[in-house]
Amino acid sequence: MIKGNGSHMSFYFEKSIGIDIREDSVSLVLLGIRMRRIDVLGAEFLHIPSFSPSDEKMSRAFLDGVNRFLMKHNAWPRNAVFGLPRPHFTFQTFDLPAPDLKSVRSMVGFELERHFTVGLDSLYYTFQASPAGENLYHIAATAIHRQIANPYLELGHKLSLRPSIVDVSTFANVNLVLGDSEKEGVAAIIDLSSSSVEITIIKNGVIQFSRNVAINDPDIRNAYFQSNRPEKHYELLSEGLGGLIVEEIQNTLASCRNLTDAEAIGRIHLVGGGPFAPSLARKVREITDVETVRVGLPGSVNPDLPDEYSAVYMSTALSLAKRELEPEGMSTNLLPAELRPKKKKSNPRTTLALAAGLALFLIGVAVNQIVYNNRVIASLDLQLREVKGLMAPIETIDLEYQNLAQFIHTLNRVEAGHPSRLTLLQEMSRILPKDTWLNGIKIHDTEVEIKGYSAAASKLIPLLEQSPLFKDAGFVGSLITEAAGEKFTLRTTVEAAP
Structure with a gap:
């Protein structure tokens, strides 16, 4: 991408x-x-x-x-x-x-x-x-x-x-x-949203218990979405909010069956918190005397x-x-296997290897075409030399040579007048979105017919029209919604190469 x-x-x-x-x-x-x-x-x-x-x-x-x-x-x-x-x-x-x-x-x-x-x-x-x-x-x-x-x-x-x-x-x-952060020891995680707070206790990186408690204070809910108020306003609300959260941490600890009385929380992590985050972290640390940190960027x-x-x-x-x-x-994933999209995970190194392979292939195709054309012209030239040595009417042979050379030149110009099939397939691979699957492509002269499935087939027409290789794109028949997506058939015309 x-x-x-x-x-x-x-x-x-x-x-x-x-x-x-x-x-x-x-x-x-x-x-x-x-x-x-x-x-x-x-x-x-x-x-x-x-x-x-x-x-x-x-x-x-x-x-x-x-x-x-x-x-x-x-x-x-x-x-x-x-x-x-x-x-x-x-x-x-x-x-x-x-x-x-x-x-x-x-x-x-x-x-x-x-x-x-x-x-x-x-x-x-x-x-x-x-x-x-x-x-x-x-x-x-x-x-x-x-x-x-x-x-x-x-x-x-x-x-x-x-x-x-x-x-x-x-x-x-x-x-x-x-x-x-370190996985050793006991830690608490606070996740504060506008109307509830979740307390999670972990020990050596393993969840011991988690509870979610509603916060029914309209002042806290309103202030959560108003980050432009003075810091003093959040500090005042954090006085009561901090006490509530510390009480819930103690209640959650009491529900942890695998913690002994000798084990204590060594660090408290605050996730989110909206505009309360700075003042709330300070207040919780003040009440508990436990290091309280705001979770940063991974x-x-x-x-x-x-x-x-x-x-x-x-x-x-x-x-x-x-x-x-x-x-x-x-x-973890709540979706059962049958509801998860079927896909292959991309591997960056594999992707680079495939990209390098494709580049080498394209270079090989181009070089091969040039070598082939040169060999044809060399072969014609060799035949001409042989014929000239054997045949008397030199003028007739020269004329044939000129005609053949003109024919080769015309063929190359016709071939260059339209993109190759490989070029068309590369362009379709580039512009079509990843949620589109093709199960049929027909190329006849300047007309291309494409069949397949897409999560949103109507987006395909403008994508094709924006490409310099296609024009006059349109659906053949109506779109059919199936489990795999919207089934479609469309036709487009290949633009002549400039």
């Missing part, structure tokens, strides 16, 4: 969008990966009060906001990672005796049935299994009702964003914290950020987007 910015062009092996949906807001972060680093290509924060996908007005606000973001950055990435609102989730932790991970996967379903109040058939669920001793694994599991999650996912489908991963902020935040992400990116609102969305670009400690 190519990113253009004025005269500066950047190549990205893969792009991914993280969509962090909260009770009153949506954070969007678009990432692109190069060989050794990840760039933040775009970011946006949408304030949608009391967001519910079943509300038509709110759904339209979501669709319009995300669509504007995608159009602005000309990106419909195949990697779309959704984080759904934490209050909709149930979170459970427990220990499971098992000899290995394979046995854990076969046994965990029965245990989850016991810990969740409804049957697994009506839930999207995921879990993280971590060794906790000999023949013992610690399970951190979460679940959400399908009837609650599906309306959010359907909004993504309307935007041609088919989710590849659906997760909860809990695991995304743990990935963010563990990426650049080391693999380029610190040269767009102006729109704000860590206090978008850190979780960034962590979600990063899931598809590099390995993470928490590789």
